[in-house]
Amino acid sequence: MKKSKIIEKLDKLTIEADMLSSVLNDALKQHLESTEDICSISFLSEKIRKKFRKIRALF
DSSP states (O other): OOHHHHHHHHHHHHHHHHHHHHHHHHHHHHHOOOHHHHHHHHHHHHHHHHHHHHHHHTO
16 A cells, blocks of 8 residues: 555544544433543544544544
8 A cells, every 4th residue: 555545544533533423422422421421432532533533643
């Protein structure tokens, strides 16, 4: 794979990770009552988002 195609794919995956994190956070706020569950899952989704950004920064 060419470097530009890898970067393009990483950009797409980063955007998708951002969207999925937002959807997950919105769904959690609507359906879960336990603050601890929301905080821990939100924390994990944010870690996923940050990992994609770090990988993207390598290119």
